[in-house]
Amino acid sequence: MIDAFAELTLETRDPGLLERFYCEAFGFKVLSRDEDRTWLGVGERARLGLWSPGEKEFGDSGGRHVHFALSASPGTLDGLVERLRDHASVRGPVEHPGGDRSLYVEDPEGNVVEVWDFFSRGDGAREGVEALR
Numbered sequence: 001m002i003d004a005f006a007e008l009t010l011e012t013r014d015p016g017l018l019e020r021f022y023c024e025a026f027g028f029k030v031l032s033r034d035e036d037r038t039w040l041g042v043g044e045r046a047r048l049g050l051w052s053p054g055e056k057e058f059g060d061s062g063g064r065h066v067h068f069a070l071s072a073s074p075g076t077l078d079g080l081v082e083r084l085r086d087h088a089s090v091r092g093p094v095e096h097p098g099g100d101r102s103l104y105v106e107d108p109e110g111n112v113v114e115v116w117d118f119f120s121r122g123d124g125a126r127e128g129v130e131a132l133r
Contacts (some may be wrong), residue, residue, distance in 0.1 A: 008068055009037075009049035009060075012109050018050045021108050025087035026070075042070065069102070069114035077103055080115060 012018040019038050022028045028040040028048065037051040072080065077093045084090045084105050092103035100118040107113055 005046050007039075007047045007049055009051050010107075010109065010111055011053055012050050013053065014108070015050045015052055017108050021087060022048060022050075025084050025105070027083075067112040067114065069116045072115045072117050074117045077101055077115065077117060 010018065015038050019030065019040070022040055023030065028042055031039040031041050031047060033039075036054065036056070037049055040048045040050070042048050081090050081093065081103055084103070088105045088107070090103055090105050093101040094103070095101050096118075100116065102114050102116040102118075105113050105115075
């Protein structure tokens with residue numbers, strides 16, 4: 001039924017600062033900018049919204065996000081660490097039981113961003129999908 005996230009939004013007091021961070025550190029591209037939000041492309045089928053505080057349509061009123069994870073292909077984390085070090089302090093890659101790995105970085109608003117290769121690994125990917133069923 002569900003196969004991925006379509007979008008995630010983060011509230012930010014400084015949309016320009018957060019936009020620069022995600023574009024420069026992760027290579028995301030700007031999809032659109034409006035007065036109170038910016039949308040960044042994440043992979044082929046997801047987007048990250050950077051929203052200024054305040055009520056939005058559908059009753060959204062913002063709030064504090066603490067942690068979210070991005071999926072990465074196996075073998076790419078070490079290269080990403082080098083890129084991210086120009087923009088933030090990086091913890092990892094950390095190896096988890098089963099062989100999957102993650103790295104962690106904090107964005108300028110204090111959100112912890114994990115980059116995890118779990119869903120792209122053979123057995124780990126199958127086990128993760130089975131656990132969701």
